[in-house]
Amino acid sequence: MKNVKISKFAEKVYKFTKKIPKGKVSTYGQIAKASGYGKSSRAVGNTLHKNPFAPVVPCHRVVNSNGFLAKNFGSGGIKSQQKLLESEGIVFDISGKVDLNKFQYFFKE
DNA sequence: ACAATGACCCAGT
DNA sequence: AACTGGGCCATTG
Numbered sequence: 247m248k249n250v251k252i253s254k255f256a257e258k259v260y261k262f263t264k265k266i267p268k269g270k271v272s273t274y275g276q277i278a279k280a281s282g283y284g285k286s287s288r289a290v291g292n293t294l295h296k297n298p299f300a301p302v303v304p305c306h307r308v309v310n311s312n313g314f315l316a317k318n319f320g321s322g323g324i325k326s327q328q329k330l331l332e333s334e335g336i337v338f339d340i341s342g343k344v345d346l347n348k349f350q351y352f353f354k355e
Numbered sequence: 356a357c358a359a360t361g362a363c364c365c366a367g368t
Numbered sequence: 369a370a371c372t373g374g375g376c377c378a379t380t381g
Contacts, residue, residue, distance in 0.1 A: 255378065274363055278376090289377040291362040296379065308362080316362035 255281065256293045262353055263294065266307045269335035270351035271344055273311050280353040291316065306330045313343040 252260070258281040266272050274287040283289065294305045295318075306327040309315050315324045328338055336349050344350075 253378070275365095278363085283377070285364070285375060286377040287363040288361065288375095289363090289379085292360085292378055292380095293362095295362050297362095305362080310362080311364060318362055 252298065255283065255286075255289060256298075258282070259290050259293050260299055260303050263303050263305060263308060265353065266304060266351050269349070271307045271309050271331065271336060271346070271349050272351050272353070273309055273346070275311055276350070276353065277308065307334075309344055309346075313339075313346045315342070315344075 259277055262277050262280050263272070274290045278284060278287040278290050281290070290308075294303065294308060297303060297305055300321070306319075306321075315327050317324070319327050321327070324342070328342065331344070332338065336344055338344060
């Protein structure tokens with residue numbers, strides 16, 4: 247393992263991601279906004295993609311704004327992610343999409 | 356230090 | 369409904 251070096255950005259991202267309660271999901275844009283970077287949802291995805299804290303950060307609870315899962319998700323792919331989420335209480339649409347109206351968690355309001 | 360890449364989002368056509 | 373372009377930021381080679 248290398249030195250765990252993370253930026254403030256990553257730190258916030260992980261913090262928020264970890265804050266997502268079980269049975270809820272969140273979107274990259276939401277995390278980006280909550281972190282104070284608004285439009286940098288990309289960086290969020292990137293940071294989570296590298297995911298130096300894989301076991302600590304529930305990146306599987308993070309979906310895109312469409313409610314779909316990330317296409318290149320690691321750790322076995324989307325199937326694994328979907329299974330995990332279903333096991334946590336998330337329900338998927340027939341298209342393999344999450345009902346954000348019911349399961350999206352808002353960090354601050 | 357630079358250039359390229361990426362698990363994104365929004366608006367316009 | 370589908371495609372294109374623009375925008376923001378971090379990580380990696």
